[in-house]
Amino acid sequence: MSFTDPFEPGVILKLRKKHPCGSEKWRILSIGAFVELECLGCGKKKLFEPLELRRLVRSRENCQ
Ligand SMILES: [Zn+2]
Numbered sequence: 391m392s393f394t395d396p397f398e399p400g401v402i403l404k405l406r407k408k409h410p411c412g413s414e415k416w417r418i419l420s421i422g423a424f425v426e427l428e429c430l431g432c433g434k435k436k437l438f439e440p441l442e443l444r445r446l447v448r449s450r451e452n453c454q
Pocket of ligand 1: 409410411412413429430431432433434
C-alpha cells in the first residue's frame with residue numbers, strides 16, 4: 391500500500407492504535423478537511439486530521 395493513496399469512503403483502515411473497545415479497524419465515512427472514521431467494533435465516529443491519520447494507518451483494505 392502507499393500512504394499517498396487518497397483515502398476514499400468505504401475503505402477499511404487498520405490503525406496502529408486500538409480503540410478502547412478493542413477494535414483496530416475503522417471504515418472511512420467521509421473526506422474533507424477532516425477524515426471521518428467509524429469504528430467497526432462499537433460504531434463510534436471520530437474525526438482525524440489527514441496527516442495524523444497517515445501516521446496511524448497500518449494497512450488498508452478495500453471494502454468488498
Ligand atoms: Zn470502538
